[in-house]
Amino acid sequence: xxxxxxxxxxxxxxxxxxxxxxxxxxxxxxxxxxxxxxxxxxxxxxxxxxxxxxxxxxxxxxxxxxxxxxxxxxxxxxxxxxxxxxxxxxxxxxxxxxxxxxxxxxxxxxxxxxxxxxxxxxxxxxxxxxxxxxxxxxxxxxxxxxxxxxxxxxxxxxxxxxxxxxxxxxxxxxxxxxxxxxxxxxxxx
Numbered sequence: 178x179x180x181x182x183x184x185x186x187x188x189x190x191x192x193x194x195x196x197x198x199x200x201x202x203x204x205x206x207x208x209x210x211x212x213x214x215x216x217x218x219x220x221x222x223x224x225x226x227x228x229x230x231x232x233x234x235x236x237x238x239x240x241x242x243x244x245x246x247x248x249x250x251x252x253x254x255x256x257x258x259x260x261x262x263x264x265x266x267x268x269x270x271x272x273x274x275x276x277x278x279x280x281x282x283x284x285x286x287x288x289x290x291x292x293x294x295x296x297x298x299x300x301x302x303x304x305x306x307x308x309x310x311x312x313x314x315x316x317x318x319x320x321x322x323x324x325x326x327x328x329x330x331x332x333x334x335x336x337x338x339x340x341x342x343x344x345x346x347x348x349x350x351x352x353x354x355x356x357x358x359x360x361x362x363x364x365x366x
Contacts, residue, residue, distance in 0.1 A: 187229040263359035268352040269321040300325040327359040
């Protein structure tokens with residue numbers, strides 16, 4: 178039996194069939210497994226897992242994305258991918274707006290493109306769940322996307338400001354320095 182994961186692409190068994198992304202997995206009052214689906218051109222719905230068919234997992238797409246990203250890195254000249262000192266950072270990107278509306282992939286892609294101007298690339302990690310308390314005492318429980326970037330010292334401040342502007346209803350953006358030493362070795366031609 179299919180075990181749904183957030184981020185999976187599935188086909189909903191309706192006429193005509195609709196492809197959507199799993200945004201939540203939960204049980205209904207009878208203990209049946211349910212999935213919330215988001216679509217590009219259709220209102221989000223919650224359906225039984227029995228009504229969907231797996232098309233691709235989030236892990237399969239991340240592997241394919243990283244392969245494409247590595248190919249682009251080889252072709253994309255940028256100052257950040259040189260012999261300069263690079264730092265590895267992880268920044269948390271929201272999956273939903275403060276009103277609960279899911280953030281669409283195409284909106285994330287705009288942010289990705291802006292970040293690549295500083296870094297030349299990024300690695301999108303699987304969705305994580307976290308909690309934090311705002312300065313006014315509000316508890317936020319949310320899913321977020323960890324994104325790793327290698328950038329020059331100081332560029333992370335620009336990326337944080339860009340993130341605050343792009344995801345403009347977010348109360349805060351968190352970035353964590355993972356390493357102060359990054360090596361990128363290019364294959365000799």
